[in-house]
Amino acid sequence: MTIQPWKILSSTHLRENIRLDRCELPNGKIIEGTVLEFGTWATVLALTKEQEVVLIRQYRHGVQKVIVELPGGAMDVEDESPLAAARRELQEETGYTSDRIIQVGCVSPNPANQTNLIYSFLALDVEKNGSQQLDETEEIEVFLKPLDEVIAMAKNGELLQSMQVSTLFFVLAYLERIS
């Protein structure tokens, strides 16, 4: 069996980044589905020399809760690389910087209905080099936790965002802590 792609019969946009596709499936069935045309995302697990992770706390409107996350965001500058986006988001959201930022993984947030990828980075030896530079829609609290505590938090669901748990997987694989 060779699985065939769907054929797009027509596309319209409900909003700038929400596309509605009418598709013909290999079996002839016609269906409609929405596709989210988001830009590339980057997220970074930033470790201090003391093996503490730089975490943030912010309100997230999908779940309508204040939650704990790793820093990260979208590549919103023209021609910005994922690495540059990770470095910029880390600095803007937390004030921490590092010269040692390593790409550890790249996945799709949801291949069924999103076009974009998310890159995962590990930043080593990060230091606080300045203050946050938040845009006016952001309110972010920064705090540190030992890496082992962050792993425990992830296990019990306190690191709520799946893309950040996958980032932790990639970091632990890079650090050879997965057997």
Added chain:
Amino acid sequence: MTIQPWKILSSTHLRENIRLDRCELPNGKIIEGTVLEFGTWATVLALTKEQEVVLIRQYRHGVQKVIVELPGGAMDVEDESPLAAARRELQEETGYTSDRIIQVGCVSPNPANQTNLIYSFLALDVEKNGSQQLDETEEIEVFLKPLDEVIAMAKNGELLQSMQVSTLFFVLAYLERIS
């Protein structure tokens, strides 16, 4: 600093499950954002007695590619539990079943713009007990790979979906393979 939630000023729907909220931020700024009102999802890493993982291959229209995934889907039956959904999706998509299905994690696919959660399960000692029961929009190829190979695939990005990498994290944590 206590981070405050946003206040919803008005909500409309662009489509049945795509809500457009107009919100007032704690600083008084007004913004508009879309929220995807998806149902609860479940995904399952199913292991045979020989420690092989039941994988599927299917076309995913967001990335417009045929990709490798773990079985899973939405709780589309009234009052279905996440565990029942995982069991049903495993059986429908692959024909494999098990009496030993354990919840290992629960996260948000994207807390910024989705309302739903995704539950991760580990199924042990799965056996092929029947044939696939696909709906007419599904075309799914089933194959087995040793768990160690699936971990290697995840590390190099072949398990493309972030929620399935996070499921692998939860499974490996449960199996005490994360140090």
